[in-house]
Amino acid sequence: MQAEIITIGDEILIGQIIDTNSAWIAQQLNAIGIHVKQVSSIADNPADITVALMLASGRADIVVITGGLGPTKDDVTKQTLSAYFDCGLHLDPEVLAHVESIFQRSNRPMLEKNRRQADVLDKSEVLFNQVGTAPGMWVEHQHKRYIIMPGVPFEMKHVMQERVLPRLRQLSGRTPLWHHTVLTGGLGESFLAEKIADIEAALPPHIRLAYLPKPGIVRLRLTATGDALETLKTETATISQKIKERIGDHFLADEDTTLEVLIRDLMKQQKLVLATAESCTGGNIARLITSLPGSSSMFEGGAVTYSNAMKMKLLSVKRDTLDTHGAVSEETVREMAARAQAYFNVDYAIAVSGIAGPDGGTPEKPVGLVWIAVAGKKSVIARKHVFGQDRAINIERSSIAALLMLWRLLTAELDERARP
Structure with a gap:
């Protein structure tokens, strides 16, 4: 029908x-x-x-x-x-x-x-x-x-x-239909498709796979039609497990959700608290988290330190660090993350600094260059990203990349704690 x-x-x-x-x-x-x-x-x-x-x-x-x-x-x-x-x-x-x-x-x-x-x-x-x-x-x-x-x-x-x-619901002729979504992160659509090409090629005619990409995230939607709903659920769950095993840590969730929801739920469950220190993203990471109901139990607050003066005043980033390495550098975001973690008295902190564009870049530090750091229980990790020329997309990709780094550090540290 x-x-x-x-x-x-x-x-x-x-x-x-x-x-x-x-x-x-x-x-x-x-x-x-x-x-x-x-x-x-x-x-x-x-x-x-x-x-x-x-x-x-x-x-x-x-x-x-x-x-x-x-x-x-x-x-x-x-x-x-x-x-x-x-x-x-x-x-x-x-x-x-x-x-x-x-x-x-x-x-x-x-x-x-x-x-x-x-x-x-x-x-x-x-x-x-x-x-x-x-x-x-x-x-x-x-x-x-x-x-x-x-x-x-x-x-x-x-x-x-x-x-x-x-x-x-009383009409006859309706066909059972089941959607099973797999959330993936950190792997582009084309690379993801290449990794699971044989799994997709082996899908039976009544199951289709769709790729739903956004910056940093790809949702895979398996759509199955047939006579028995429970059979469709079992079939798509089996395929989802194969995808999970194939893509490794690019797998985020076996449901139709978002990365920020996963982070909120896990941090609430573990009674962990987050803070942010943002420059080029202008508070967008905090916005993504605080748009969720229940985020107040796991998000303490954030600082938008757009200028060097505010990085020094609000986060005590050293002037020597900024003068020597610049605002967009590994050294600066590491200090931002560590200071935010300490000042907000939280378990985890995210820091981002970059050149969103469309201007402000140099040959050494082009538009789209972003440094992200995450301070965790045991370490501070940092990573360099080079995105594109579009300001809005750079902000979105930086925000998702930061949340993905937080997710990976968070799950890694929780896994380590769980080991005997």
Whole structure:
């Protein structure tokens, strides 16, 4: 059984908002064995909506539509669907009572256009929206199912979870689908593909491998389809184990997660605390960690010491070190990491200094040169990196490289402690 997702709204096409609805809906459909064939974003334009519906109905069994159900003039979805399905609209009394209650609770006047929110397609079954004014609708037309939902994410999720998914789970023709993700780090996509080429070549036809790269990290997603979900889980777990054995310490996790989550969870479990001292990354490493819930139990704080003066004032980096070796050097980041570890009184500390660009480089120290150090329980390690010319990418790659160094030192020291 296949589905297509259509999101409607000019605001998506001009980049004013990001379409998170499609990704979330696709996850829900995949989880119950409905495969998403295509995702489309279209303008608030009747002709465009009509063409999208026609194309989707030729490709998919289920068409999921979000957006354009509001009360203003630019919301044209209901009127367009009325023409497409060749049916009228009628005022649903239950929906109208709900809309009126919302306005009464907030002590706001209700306009005629708000009243029109209760209009639903004659051919539809109402998917009641308890948390908003725009109802969802379920239409069966020419042997296809159309699911129409509001575009506001929390309203769409409510309708999907409470009204749509329970109904979809009752449909026959769904095929078990299983995704198994392997997180890897420190090995580029092409090198990773070369290392596991024979494993990939030996995959059975019902299992596919996808590479999902980002700077410093590659997720490998095994997608399996078949008749028995437990069999698919066993098969992909076996393949994942082969990949793990092949790539060694480039393997990070046997799940769809992130490096910063792994670090947070391990440090919380071991009751370890981290601090950062950042120059060229400007606090981005601290941002990655503190964006996670629960990070306060393992992250003490950080210092953004962008200038040499701040490196000396806040971290007591020696003037002689900076004068002799420069801010972007092994000696400087080692001092930054050790001082941060001591001043914040933590178990581990990360230090980064580099030339993010696009200017500031020299023949000896080009744009993209970054030194990273990590202070651990027993040692301070440092490593030189040379990235590219793009400032934003250099900051991202430096941040991930620093976290990867921390992860490796952390796991190595924990493994050593665990030995008898």
